[in-house]
Amino acid sequence: MTVRLSFASLIALALTTLPLHAEGDPEAGEKAFKKCRACHTVADGDRVIFKGGKAGPNLYGLIGRPAAGTDFRYSSAMQALGETGFVWDAENFTEFMQDPVGFVKTTLDDNGARTRMTQKLKAEDAADVAAWLASVGPAPTESGS
Numbered sequence: 469m470t471v472r473l474s475f476a477s478l479i480a481l482a483l484t485t486l487p488l489h490a491e492g493d494p495e496a497g498e499k500a501f502k503k504c505r506a507c508h509t510v511a512d513g514d515r516v517i518f519k520g521g522k523a524g525p526n527l528y529g530l531i532g533r534p535a536a537g538t539d540f541r542y543s544s545a546m547q548a549l550g551e552t553g554f555v556w557d558a559e560n561f562t563e564f565m566q567d568p569v570g571f572v573k574t575t576l577d578d579n580g581a582r583t584r585m586t587q588k589l590k591a592e593d594a595a596d597v598a599a600w601l602a603s604v605g606p607a608p609t610e611s612g613s
């Protein structure tokens with residue numbers, strides 16, 4: 469399983485820089501992602517990795533990309549987050565997922581900021597989903613933009 473090994477090492481590489489939590493498990497992350505399928509697809513152009521709904525943005529390559537970084541029609545709150553230069557990594561994703569609405573308010577320091585993304589995950593599941601998204605995304609050496 470050389471493929472799996474190289475995914476694992478990419479994730480390990482991505483996570484070694486993060487002080488806050490243990491490495492996520494990509495396989496568990498793919499399962500946990502079922503909670504997202506109603507609204508999120510993961511697709512690299514025509515290559516669909518996880519087929520879901522389109523009510524939310526494509527999450528392919530999320531880890532390493534700026535907030536509101538696709539052509540999806542984001543809320544002004546999510547766009548404002550992107551304009552601060554915010555880039556998704558496993559750490560801030562895990563924090564965001566525990567309370568997306570609160571996270572955006574706090575990060576923007578704006579109580580009126582309203583993201584339309586409301587689905588929560590427990591920290592452990594979020595770390596797993598981050599690991600899975602990183603494992604199916606472009607290599608971390610490509611600079612997220």
Ligand code: HEC
Nearest residue numbers: 503504507523524525535536537542543546583584585587
């Ligand atoms: C009911 C629909 C819905 C569900 C379910 C949902 N999302 Fe979302 N998500 C959205 C919408 C809509 C946005 C855009 C939010 C905005 O513009 O404020 C979004 C945005 C996001 C973003 C920011 C993306 C970016 O490009 O910056 C992330 C990360 C995210 N969702 C992760 C998840 C994860 C992980 C799950 C599953 C645990 C999930 N979402 C479940 C609707 C959903």
